[in-house]
Amino acid sequence: MKALCWHGKKDIRYDTVADPTIEHPRDAVIKVSSCAICGSDLHLFDGFMPTMESGDVMGHEFMGEVVEVGAENRKLKVGDRVVVPFTIACGECEQCRRGLFSVCERSNRNKEKADKVFGHATAGLFGYSHLTGGYPGGQAEYVRVPYADVTPVKVPDGLTDEQVLFLGDIFPTGWQAAMQCDIQPTDTVAIWGAGPVGQFAIRSAILLGAKQVVVIDRVPERLAMATLAGAITINFQDESVVERLNELTQGKGPEKCIDAVGMESHASSSLDAIYDRAKQAVMLETDRPHVLREMIYVCRPAGTLSIPGVYGGLIDKIPFGAAMNKGLTFRMGQTHVNRWTDDLLRRIVEGQIDPSFVITHSVPLEKGPDMYKTFRDKEDGCIKVVLKP
CATH class of the missing domain: 3.40.50.720 (NAD(P)-binding Rossmann-like Domain)
Known part of the structure; x- marks a missing residue:
């Protein structure tokens, strides 16, 4: 598949990488329909976040269609349309039970490394360095979603990608x-x-x-x-x-x-x-x-x-x-996304807010490397970029 990958400071490339697969029975694989460049992605682009490795797949704002589901995942089925929060949460640890999803105690698979840097590890995050688990991100054609029986937000019929994509983060x-x-x-x-x-x-x-x-x-x-x-x-x-x-x-x-x-x-x-x-x-x-x-x-x-x-x-x-x-x-702190998504989705459905107002640029995924520069330098009136794989 194709994905946007980090290769060093100010070096994002449109690469061919391995397709994701089910690694745990609670997983799902998502075919990405829309993703976005976030301001915090620029911290990686500018080289300010440690523990990035060449070839890491970028991105933590994404949504799409479920194409594969693990055997223990009872929440999702193939064909479901979902937004995936950037915070990876198990739903079972003490912090998750308290609604503090961004400090999930289980989802950061590099916990020992994060413990040394922060004192205690935070949750795993998509596409955001190996301190947060080293999970491949969503600026890609497909994404493996761990704990996919917990965090993905199902999208009601009648809503466009642009209306709901930003439920995953901003x-x-x-x-x-x-x-x-x-x-x-x-x-x-x-x-x-x-x-x-x-x-x-x-x-x-x-x-x-x-x-x-x-x-x-x-x-x-x-x-x-x-x-x-x-x-x-x-x-x-x-x-x-x-x-x-x-x-x-x-x-x-x-x-x-x-x-x-x-x-x-x-x-x-x-x-x-x-x-x-x-x-x-x-x-x-x-x-x-x-x-x-x-x-x-x-x-x-x-x-x-x-x-x-x-x-x-x-x-x-x-x-x-x-x-x-x-x-x-x-x-x-990082956002406890799932604490808020039910209420915010309701507000979108009721017409209180249409989050698509913030989009200024929508381009194919392959244009992503150029759009990182445009977004960073605030050129061409750029406020928010949506990428289409």
Whole structure:
């Protein structure tokens, strides 16, 4: 079969690889009908995530048709149309029973390696390094899905791929980011990053009743999309984020702050951004935490910082004294996708939201290597790429 494979920093290739097979009775094999490039895939593309190996199949946002089912899988049958969450969950361990699917205790088949790096392993993830299990990803013609009797979301008749594809990651990720904020009707929610996850966080915060939602970015197309949703926008290249947020909140600061950027944050010309890039260049720091610093500084005392943006390693110069003295609450983590999918699918069916709004580019899978560059560099108005095998 054909797949997009990682061969090093900025080197994604359209390769021929072995077809997946059933390896466990609970497995299923999916023929992919649609997949997508995620912002966190760019962390692999840019070489910031460790333990990638040449030939690894990329991608963790995908859906398609079941073509083979293991003998013990009672949930799926051949012909079912499903969206597959990026988090691989067994459904039986203590964490899964608590709904904490992204920290499943069984699905990471490289648990010992992850334990050494993180203290405790997280769940297995599709197409996202050998620290998370080394599972082949979904930017491919076919995918083997472990524990396929637990996580796949069956798609109702009448819904297009484009309406439901993002149930596997960015829609529940933006939703969880907003849910972690415990939004009240009097809250201002500030969201750093108007990429795909940020766009869903905007709409989630509005659906959950925030008084006002403010979005920080610098890409005109992203800011325009945020405005259409009803958000107030700040272009950080044109004005001070801190001053504008204080103006919008009568000097109090936003009660809830969401980091939808993660390890590759940008800043126009701030000293801390220059410092981060210098340390990153000489391998003294893995991540650029400008957004985290800014959120801690501007958040209202006793407020909440929600962090769906992915971080991979070590960060520096975090004003933790300010965070402690201001009484800030941090909530973060990979998304517990299946905790949210029933509710979000219902909202799609009822017409509360059509997730396809975020798609700007839809191309054949073979165009994927070029689209990684287009997506990364935000060229051609690119916000979200869907790939068709």
